[in-house]
Amino acid sequence: MAASSSVARCRGRQEIRAALLFTCLLVLVCRTLSGGSGSCPPRIIIAGAPAAGKGTQCAAITANFGCVHLSTGDLLREAVKEGSALGKEAKQFMEGGKLVPDELITSVVLERLQQPDCSQQGWLLDGFPRTKSQADALTAAGFLPDCFVLLDVPEQDLVERVTGRRIDPVTGKIYHLTTCPPPVEVIPRLVQRSDDTAEKIVTRYREFRTHVDDVAEIYKSTLVWVDGRQEMHMVQACLSQAIAESLNRPSL
Numbered sequence: 001m002a003a004s005s006s007v008a009r010c011r012g013r014q015e016i017r018a019a020l021l022f023t024c025l026l027v028l029v030c031r032t033l034s035g036g037s038g039s040c041p042p043r044i045i046i047a048g049a050p051a052a053g054k055g056t057q058c059a060a061i062t063a064n065f066g067c068v069h070l071s072t073g074d075l076l077r078e079a080v081k082e083g084s085a086l087g088k089e090a091k092q093f094m095e096g097g098k099l100v101p102d103e104l105i106t107s108v109v110l111e112r113l114q115q116p117d118c119s120q121q122g123w124l125l126d127g128f129p130r131t132k133s134q135a136d137a138l139t140a141a142g143f144l145p146d147c148f149v150l151l152d153v154p155e156q157d158l159v160e161r162v163t164g165r166r167i168d169p170v171t172g173k174i175y176h177l178t179t180c181p182p183p184v185e186v187i188p189r190l191v192q193r194s195d196d197t198a199e200k201i202v203t204r205y206r207e208f209r210t211h212v213d214d215v216a217e218i219y220k221s222t223l224v225w226v227d228g229r230q231e232m233h234m235v236q237a238c239l240s241q242a243i244a245e246s247l248n249r250p251s252l
């Protein structure tokens with residue numbers, strides 16, 4: 001695993017309560033310092049293996065920090081559903097659990113980051129950059145994060161997470177059949193991602209491992225490592241605390 005500049009980890013219930021309180025204070029301080037006008041909007045990157053919990057945590061981060069959530073996985077799945085040129089090109093790679101070519105995704109992300117909502121509210125990049133070349137393109141375009149979060153979950157835990165994962169297409173909520181069971185009334189409409197299978201997770205995890213150290217190295221001055229095996233709310237408290245701290249840190 002890449003060297004980390006900071007390790008965020010919470011252990012007990014009392015610690016999580018204290019962390020949540022501390023986080024609320026830090027978020028308040030952060031918003032007050034920015035005058036509530038978005039003059040220092042947050043710029044966050046979250047990385048993690050498939051099913052490390054990025055989607056769930058991104059919802060909490062956007063609620064806490066008010067930034068625009070850009071998930072390249074969601075963006076590409078939408079393009080596939082629409083049958084756009086991007087979707088048609090990306091489909092074969094996604095179905096094989098492979099990364100889509102850098103040039104296909106990078107220009108889409110850079111264009112999206114230049115939209116007014118991202119410059120005013122800040123951004124949370126989820127699933128991008130996934131390779132050194134994507135990270136270099138982001139840097140060259142002047143997009144540098146305040147915080148690069150690495151949500152770490154060991155490979156053996158991921159198969160169980162992926163195969164039990166179900167998504168509610170109406171609300172976008174993510175459930176797990178055993179660890180985060182859905183309400184009975186939504187069960188009939190739940191869907192499983194076509195790449196959430198035991199075989200494909202192996203390829204997807206390998207793709208992740210091949211590139212993550214190179215990407216983490218680029219962002220090592222803002223890197224925060226979070227133990228993704230912790231209970232969901234604990235991960236949330238650790239993440240929010242680490243992000244708020246990095247936003248209140250003087251620029252390097």
Ligand code: AMP
Nearest residue numbers: 072073093094097098099100127128130
């Ligand atoms: P995710 O939902 O983040 O697991 O992404 C689903 C799939 O979309 C991945 O397995 C890749 O095929 C593709 N994908 C998403 N983000 C990227 C990226 N930054 N670079 C290349 N492929 C990506």
